[in-house]
Amino acid sequence: KRPARKQVDYIASKNSVLEGAYEYNLWWGKYIGEHWDNGKSREPAETRCVLATDAGRTKADKSRTSASCSFCLFFARGCCANGGDCRFFHRIPVKADLERFASDEMRDVFGRERHKDFRDDMTGVGALMKPCRTLYVGSLLKAEYADPLALEEALWRNFGEWGEVENINLISRLSIAFVRYRHRSGAEFAFQAMSNNHLDHEENLNIRWAHDDPNP
Structure with missing residues (x-):
């Protein structure tokens, strides 16, 4: 190695x-x-x-x-x-x-202490009392992709790099998506890796924790 x-x-x-x-x-x-x-x-x-x-x-x-x-x-x-x-x-x-x-539910994968509740802006280390496996992904540039399927493929490919993704719920008309990981560790890592980053174009992705996936 x-x-x-x-x-x-x-x-x-x-x-x-x-x-x-x-x-x-x-x-x-x-x-x-x-x-x-x-x-x-x-x-x-x-x-x-x-x-x-x-x-x-x-x-x-x-x-x-x-x-x-x-x-x-x-x-x-x-x-x-x-x-x-x-x-x-x-x-x-x-x-x-x-x-x-x-x-060790008290800390995230980066060793930071988790708290009982989410921050008001839904960023930070997540909430101790929540699964914290689903990310809200905003500021998608749907016009840059041929169709919603192409955008969804880009989401699977880019977010799948950081852990096993169980489901992606793309709401194309709102240019947002919900990405659910199998394990909390994948979601925590992806949160940091993809915040303010991009997919295949010049996105500035707005990553937040999601309370619940509205379409699990």
Whole structure:
């Protein structure tokens, strides 16, 4: 297994504040103290993870505690500067990881603590009391595709890269889709990999958690 490739030369400062860097008000049941402007987060992603060239061995694979290691958030976003020296996994979750995730519902695949409820904007780490297997995908450019079937094929191909997809419900007239993964780990990884990224054209995908797939 080859060492993981450095995706970028350095991690840009705008990516250095991890999600989860906010306080949770137990009384109001809301998140406060946001560290970023929600508008800025809708800028098109400058990087994208390419598994065929980026995935590889890191220090996490060689660690005695590798069973407790998390996946690299920056790798998922395509912007990890550490490569093989990274302390986190540079690959997508596989079958062997699923039992570990099932036994630790308190954290996501990136090691971030999950909270009881969704954020108001349906972003972040998801909700502890929800399955968190379905993603809302907005800002689709349906006019760029020959027909809805071509757009749906692009959704299957692009989102299927990050985990096993069970169902895609494309609502073409609204230019949105609901993508349901078989496992939470796939949805969590895809959320980071595809947020503000594209399919086959110049989309700036708006990814959110979905409460429930309206057409499961």
